[in-house]
Amino acid sequence: MSQETNIDTEIVIIGGGIAGCIAAISLANKYKITIVDKLLKPIDRIGESLAPASQRIFRELDLLDNDTNLNTENLYLKNLGMQSYWGSNQVHLVDHLKNPDGFVRNLDRKAFENYLRETTVKKGIHCLWGNKLYKSIYKDNRWRISTKTNTVKNRETFVINADFVIDASGRQAHFAKSIGIKRMAFDNLIACWIALPDNSENKMSTIIADEFGWWYSAIIPNNKRIISFQTDPDLIDKNTFKNLDSFLHFANKHPKIQKLIQTSSNNIEFKGTVSANSTRLENPAGNQWIAIGDAAISFDPLSSQGMFNAMANGMQVQKLLNKLDVVKPVNTKYRKEFNTIYTHQINDIWEHYLNHKKLFYNAENRWKSSPFWARRL
Ligand SMILES: Cc1cc2nc3c(=O)[nH]c(=O)nc-3n(C[C@H](O)[C@H](O)[C@H](O)COP(=O)(O)OP(=O)(O)OC[C@H]3O[C@@H](n4cnc5c(N)ncnc54)[C@H](O)[C@@H]3O)c2cc1C
DSSP: OEEEEEEEEEEEEOOHHHHHHHHHHHHTSSSSSEEEESSSSOOOSOOOEEEETTHHHHHTOOGGGGOTTTTOOOEEEEOOOEEEEESSSSOOOOOEEEEEEEOOOEEEEEHHHHHHHHHHHHOEEEEHHHHHHEEEEEEEEEEEEEEEOOOOEEEEEEEEEEEEEEEOOOGGGHHHHHTTTEEESSOOOOEEEEEEEEEOOSSSSEEETTTTTEEEEETTTTTEEEEEEEOOGGHHHHHHHHHHHHHHHHHHSSSSHHHHHSSSSGGGGEEEEEEOEEESSSEEEEEEEEEEETTTTEOOOGOHHHHHHHHHHHHHHHHHHHSSOSSOOOOOOHHHHHHHHHHEEEHHHHHHHHHHHHHHHHHTTHHHTSHHHHHTO
């Protein structure tokens, strides 16, 4: 049976990941919000290292350690630092404990996203989990957003009439792309990852540069470890990342990585390959819409800033809307000013990110003629 339901809201947020939930929580006191995510529940994802500056946002929104009713044990571990083999075979230790904002957190990503979703529900935000955006029409100063439930059993369509849209749908930027905004990709980086029980004594994160890319490993709650390899898809045999056996065959050639995989392959989960390239939208804001988080700009995971940026973007929108409330149709001068300020903010973050990325990749000179490094130097 298929059924159509009409919803009227002030702001519709497409994507209930980190950016979408933080934006929803920060805006909930002022606006009527509907948040939509194609996934019924969060899934396991790579990306666990949360920058210390995020603590400021948690404080402002009474989240995580600042949420007095919460047991954080299963949500994150304190990151003890990073051992880095980058630019030389000698280990370089980066101690995270001296950061004035506090420590880096190694998240259980699925549990963290679940926690953010639960908080949006508690805040009374209208949540449509398991609903995918499929059509966006702008008419008479309002957006008409159609979504469909993702399950075959229950085909329900929601038509959401909204004054303002926030695209928080991640790297795919489904809303922005559906209205014709171009997405630019600056490289082709991919990451393949596995998860396994952690038996090691050394609990620091590890980063290792290699001729064809770089390795990363970190521990996460519940005695688990993740290991990933970042490379360009044309540089490795296309079967390398197809299944666990081929990945392990490749990984075990690297002595430092082999040391971290001291368990039977029966205990290892092969998680597959994801895009990890630097991309951005041509415009992060337009007619009564903006894009935040990965939907606006996505980073190379080397930066470890994607989640913090997603949260910070959510907060930026709230602050900007407090200053210039363009949610309801207002005169075009205000709307233009809002879009100009937000676009400048995103451009500044992007420039800053590109400079840092260049600096990091330039610090590795051992394989200058290898295509992976030559493309990035
Ligand atoms: C290999 C790798 C490692 C990383 N490591 C780190 C790290 O250590 N630290 C860090 O800070 N960052 C890391 N990142 C980056 C981080 O994961 C992202 O920056 C972060 O997930 C961005 O959050 P977001 O909410 O903007 O997007 P997402 O997390 O992608 O959320 C988007 C949401 O939108 C939903 N959605 C998508 N399309 C639709 C649609 N059509 N309709 C409805 N819903 C939709 C999705 O289901 C999802 O829930 C890493 C990324 C990669 C690829």
